[in-house]
Amino acid sequence: IKTNQIQNITLLGATGSIGLSTLDVVARHPERFRIFALTCHSKVEELVKLAVIHQPRHLVTSSEAHYSELQKYAEQAGLNCEVHCGIEALCAVSSAPDVNTVMAAIVGAAGLLPTFSAVTSGKKVLLANKESLVMSGKLFMDAVAEHNATLLPVDSEHNAIFQCLPEQGYCERQIRKILLTGSGGPFLKHDISTFTDITPEQACKHPNWSMGQKISVDSATMMNKGLEFIEACHLFHVSGDNIDVVIHPQSIVHSMVQYSDGSVLAQMGQPDMRTPIAHTLSWPERIESGVASLDFSQLVDLQFLKPDFERFPCLQLAIECASQGQAATTALNAANEIAVAAFLDRKIRYTDIFKVCQQTVEQGLGDKVESLDDIIACDANSRKIAAEILESI
Ligand code: NAD
Ligand code: MG
Known part of the structure; x- marks a missing residue:
């Protein structure tokens, strides 16, 4: 993509937490970005509200049951765009020739086929939907190489690692470890004997990040860090032995790379997904994201701990699965x-x-x-x- 060319973007999962943060960054740079398509599952009224602001050429609901509702709202709003439903439509807006960039921000396995469609049509793919990579791994990475797609990690840790790695990628000789950080979530200090009583409300209340429900629960169990461990193995072509998980409750350091000479490079910033989103949207340049600067006079007591597998058995299970x-x-x-x-x-x-x-x-x-x-x-x-x-x- 030439820097003076407007990027046409398909945003899969527009109504979600990552979707809304992406639109926030996009709206700051109308000279750079244009929305080609917005998609959602069931929140079709919200999708239409977003479409009124961003004026996409296509709207898609993955759910056939919500199609007529989406058509109705789009018509009421006087939108000048095409309305579609179903998985074929999701794949079509991900692979359309006019699209340069696809933000893959559907949650869960539902994102696999549309994300794959973007990869196999050689797009610049901004990957938030970690589940699609966890479930297809090598096949996914092989498709990226075969179709000359550009894969950029949106997940904050992987985005941090990407920023800290050498330009040519992971290099066995130069690097001792990738240090994958995680906050430990809401139950880092919670009494283990009461874990059976934890409610969905408690689990969804993350201390540092505001996110969709599924990833919030994953963060509470630390399955999220486990999925991220697997994600990192594939993204950076390393085995699990090259990655250590480090608990860092403040979520200021978003991950690190430890080099053979003893240097450690860390990427730091506010816990706000607009930073990694802006990084992937503008890479290899940098753009304004709306995220406040870190105030180092206010940063007290950054802590780093070893993960406790008794407290977080899902993390251990995922690490085992990574080697299986x-x-x-x-x-x-x-x-x-x-x-x-x-x-x-x-x-x-x-x-x-x-x-x-x-x-x-x-x-x-x-x-x-x-x-x-x-x-x-x-x-x-x-x-x-x-x-x-x-x-x-
Ligand atoms: P969310 O629940 O807020 O949003 C999910 C989006 O996916 C919505 O737009 C929804 O309409 C759509 N969707 C849901 N089910 C669907 C289906 N069956 N078919 C098609 N679309 C469907 O989730 P989120 O927090 O924005 O997370 C999205 C992805 O990004 C997840 O894979 C998550 O792991 C990853 N991620 C999120 C964060 C974060 O801070 N929220 C950080 C890192 C990675
Ligand atoms: Mg993450």
Whole structure:
């Protein structure tokens, strides 16, 4: 992309937390960015409100059940754009020739096919939807290389690591460790003996970040850090041995790279996703994001601790899955989505999330997963196993 060329953007998951932060940054730079398509699942009225401001050429709801509602609101608002529904439409706006950049900000496995569609059409792909990479790993990275796509990590830790790595990427000889930081979430100091009583409201109240419900629960169990561990292995082409998880409750350092000479490079900033979003939107340049500067006179007591696997068994499970390969990580991701949804519906306890994930991974292990079809089958099979385990709880 030439810097003087306007970037046409498809924003998958526009109504979510990452979607709204992306539109906030985009609106600051009308000379650089134009919205080609906005998509959502069910919040079609909100989608239309966003469309009135950003004037996209296409609106998509992934849900056929919300299609007529979306058409109605779009018409009432007098929008001059095409309205679509379903997975084919999501893939079409991700691969359209007029699009340069796709922000992949759908939550969960639902983002896999549209994100893949952006990759295989060689787009600049800004990846927030970590689940799609966790569930397809090598296949995803091979597709990026084969189709000459540009993959930029939006997840704050991976964005930090990307910024701290040498330009040519991870280099075994030069680097001792990637240090993946995580806040430890709301239960870092919570009494473990009361974990069975944790409610969805408590789990969704993150001390530093405001995020969608699913990733908030993942942050509470630290499954999020586990998924990020797997994400980092694929993104930076390293094995789990090259990554250490470091608890950093203040979320000021967003991750680090430790070099062979003893240097440690860290990326720091406010816990505000507009920073990594702006970085990926403008890379290799830098643009204003609206995020306040860090005030070093106010930064007291930055702490760094070792993770406690007894407190966060989901993190340990994910790290184990990372070394077991694709079937394990696809199953883990699927089971986690089922378990988190059940926890949010108050059907299982907080501590059951780990049980469902562990047992699903154990049962699912023989699956062969090499193609996209294999991955989709493994995901579906793992969801079935997880749902059966749920019933038995
Ligand atoms: P969110 O729940 O706020 O938003 C999710 C978006 O996905 C919404 O626009 C929703 O309409 C859409 N969506 C939901 N189900 C869908 C389906 N079945 N098909 C198509 N679209 C669907 O989530 P979020 O917090 O914005 O997170 C989005 C992604 O970014 C997740 O993968 C998350 O892990 C990742 N991420 C988020 C943050 C954060 O700070 N929020 C940070 C790092 C990574
Ligand atoms: Mg993150």
